[in-house]
Amino acid sequence: MRVSLDAVKTRAALRTSARISLQVLVVLALTGVVLWLLGRMWAVVWPVVIALLITTLTWPIARFLRRRRWPAALAAAAVTVLFLLLVAGIVLLIVLPVASQSGALADGVVDGIQQLRQWAAGPPLNIGEAQISGALDTAVTRIQDSVGSILTATATGVGTVANGLVTAVLSVFLMFFFLKDGPRFLPWLGRQLPGRLATDVPVVAERCWGTLGSFVRSQAFVGLLDAVFIGLGLWIVGVPLVLPLAVLTFVAAFVPIIGALFAGAVAVLIALVFNGWVEALIVLGIIILVQQLEGNVFQPMLQSRGLGLHAGVVLLAVTLGGSLAGITGSLLAVPVAAMFAVIWTYVRDQLSTAPEEDEPLETPT
Structure with a gap:
């Protein structure tokens, strides 16, 4: 009898595991289909x-x-x-x-190249003029051989810029309609859904909207911190064009990874051209320090506080998003993770709310 009971429990556990596994596979398949559809409609979704x-x-x-x-x-x-x-x-x-200051910038670039050649010609490299000229000739030859590839890349870049302009114009028009008709969307959505979905979906959508707003505001604040600290460091070092570089740093903060690298490279280049190698290295150290503080302290702390996510979850989400979809994935990883957390919290709260039991009727004595 004992053996038969154990066999029954084992078979029941296997059936339960098989049912759960099938449900997980169905969810993964549906997720894959949704992601495929989003990829096909990305020109509209973006x-x-x-x-x-x-x-x-x-x-x-x-x-x-x-x-x-x-x-x-x-x-x-x-x-x-x-x-x-x-x-x-x-x-x-x-x-x-x-x-x-374009004239001074061009002269500084020429002077920087001359200083680089003089430094390469001296110890410890001791590269002669003939070797430098040979390297330049080789580079020119490779460029000439790659004219077709360069033209193709240029055409692709022009097409990308055109698509970016179309996306920007369409986004501005959509922003106008969202600002104009946004408050009427959730009531309209509730009227289109049946049963309990008419209540649940608008509530979840409203919470996701608040979460998205927290993400954008925290990102703007992090960009402002980057611009202030890096701009202050550039001003102390004596680098020109401090205000444009600070503004560029703030704007670039909205583009993960690439934005920070681009703004930092421009600042180091300006310092190298106008101030020299020592100041350029100091600016590089300042940018690395600020970026480390931003990536490991400011951004995870602010986003975890505003979005209700742990700082470690934020870092993992950005890493996963970047590995799956590059820059776009890094940009959208944190708000998507926060929205998943909002949906999960709402579903968990609804499932954990036990229905109130009817009170027993009192019988007259």
């Missing part, structure tokens, strides 16, 4: 994602205007125009000072 990120950043201003009895369309239009003016101002802060 502008929507960018528009949502921008809307979370500009929505407080639109909400303030709407509470002052501004019409929804007028408030959305005013915020959209203000955003475009802000972007144009940032571009001017970067472009105009650089253009005004």
